[in-house]
Amino acid sequence: MNVFRLAGDMTHLLSIIILLLKIRATKSCTGISLKTQELYVIVFLTRYLDLFTKYISFYNTTMKLVFLGTSISIVWYMRYHKVVKQTYNKDQDTFRHYFLAIPCFLLALLIHHEFTVIEVLWTFSIYLEAVAILPQLVLLQRSRNIDNLTGNYVFLLGAYRALYLVNWVYRYFTENHLVRWIPWLSGLVQTTLYADFFYYYIKSWKNNEKLQLPA
Amino acid sequence: AKTSSLKDEL
Numbered sequence: 001m002n003v004f005r006l007a008g009d010m011t012h013l014l015s016i017i018i019l020l021l022k023i024r025a026t027k028s029c030t031g032i033s034l035k036t037q038e039l040y041v042i043v044f045l046t047r048y049l050d051l052f053t054k055y056i057s058f059y060n061t062t063m064k065l066v067f068l069g070t071s072i073s074i075v076w077y078m079r080y081h082k083v084v085k086q087t088y089n090k091d092q093d094t095f096r097h098y099f100l101a102i103p104c105f106l107l108a109l110l111i112h113h114e115f116t117v118i119e120v121l122w123t124f125s126i127y128l129e130a131v132a133i134l135p136q137l138v139l140l141q142r143s144r145n146i147d148n149l150t151g152n153y154v155f156l157l158g159a160y161r162a163l164y165l166v167n168w169v170y171r172y173f174t175e176n177h178l179v180r181w182i183p184w185l186s187g188l189v190q191t192t193l194y195a196d197f198f199y200y201y202i203k204s205w206k207n208n209e210k211l212q213l214p215a
Numbered sequence: 216a217k218t219s220s221l222k223d224e225l
Binding site for chain 1: 225
């Protein structure tokens with residue numbers, strides 16, 4: 001494992017910790033899209049099926065279980081916690097899951113490395129992860145006030161895949177020049193979707209202003 | 216295909 005990959009994983013983990021912290025400490029999930037969070041549960045469930053078939057490392061297994069556990073608990077808080085669920089911006093979080101999930105599934109059926117259940121679902125999870133942030137970005141754009149924790153959460157979540165891109169470049173040159181178009185292009189799309197957000201996040205940070213996205 | 220198909224990632 002190289003330093004970029006580790007930095008990516010840590011950024012990803014930190015983003016989730018920040019989100020859980022926000023929910024648990026402030027008993028509020030304002031500005032957080034349940035649609036996006038549910039899509040991440042689907043992403044992790046379909047990607048980590050190999051937990052049962054293949055052992056890679058203690059680190060790998062632990063992180064997979066942490067990502068599964070935390071993503072499920074975030075959805076649980078937003079749907080069922082009697083205080084938290086009342087802070088959910090349901091009327092503004094209107095993006096349809098299936099608009100994203102169905103095309104990704106069809107694409108995974110068409111374009112994959114190997115036609116097996118595990119491989120197609122893994123590919124589906126890669127495609128779905130790339131676009132799963134969209135409901136969250138739409139919700140942010142509709143929010144008048146984006147609190148710091150939410151802004152930092154989205155920033156770190158975007159930074160994680162950008163670090164993975166660097167990791168793939170590094171791996172390409174250090175490990176037999178393996179070409180992996182599916183995750184590479186998906187990761188590139190995923191990072192590009194954040195470009196606009198990154199721009200306004202960094203601008204607000206530099207000017208010491210409150211983050212707000214233009215409508 | 217080689218084993219390092221990025222399946223060792225998260």
